[in-house]
Each structure stands twice: as structure tokens, then as C-alpha cells.
Amino acid sequence: MTESERHPELLDAFASACPGRNRAWSRVWLAVGLLWLAGDWAARFGMFRWQDVWMPPRVIAGSPARPAAGVRTLPAQTGAGLTQMLPFPGIAARYEEFHPETVQPRDS
Numbered sequence: 001m002t003e004s005e006r007h008p009e010l011l012d013a014f015a016s017a018c019p020g021r022n023r024a025w026s027r028v029w030l031a032v033g034l035l036w037l038a039g040d041w042a043a044r045f046g047m048f049r050w051q052d053v054w055m056p057p058r059v060i061a062g063s064p065a066r067p068a069a070g071v072r073t074l075p076a077q078t079g080a081g082l083t084q085m086l087p088f089p090g091i092a093a094r095y096e097e098f099h100p101e102t103v104q105p106r107d108s
Helices: 019-046 089-093
Strands: 071-074 102-105
Touching: none
Parallel strands: none
Antiparallel strands: 071 102
């Protein structure tokens, strides 16, 4: 006879729950975790553009509008970064600033 059988009042709610209920909650938390992970990676590639560091954009050798090697040009924009992530334009408008066109050097 185990200790928990002799003292059922010492069991917590998780240990005393039926196995089906524990399995269901485990699946719910697993699904929430997977959705969180998928959203995180979608933001990394969609908003923060990590792939630009791994694979620089291809440039055709004979094109006239060819950017200089090791340089990235950011267009002029209002609001950037975190203000673009806010879902409500009224809230984001308070924090938006104008950013002129910027030329950024790139590391090799």
C-alpha cells in the first residue's frame, strides 16, 4: 500500500484528477505552446526579417539600380519597429516618429 492510498487528503488537485483530465490539460498547454512558438517564428521572419542576414538579396550584375556592396537602404517611413506591431492606429500614433531614408552599412 502506498503513502497516497493511506492519506488521500495529502494529494493535490493534479494528482487526484483522473488521467483523462490530466491528458486533456496537457494537450491544451502543448497546443498553446506550439501556437506561441509558431507566432514567434512568424514574427522573426515576417517583421524582423532575419532571413536578410542569412541570405542577402540577389543583385543582377547588369542592372542600373544596383545597390553598392555592403549597403542597405531603408526607405523613409513614419513609425518603425514596435509601433508597427501595435494593433490599434490610435495608440501607435502617439509614438510614431518620422524616419528619413537611411543608408546602413552591412557586415560581411
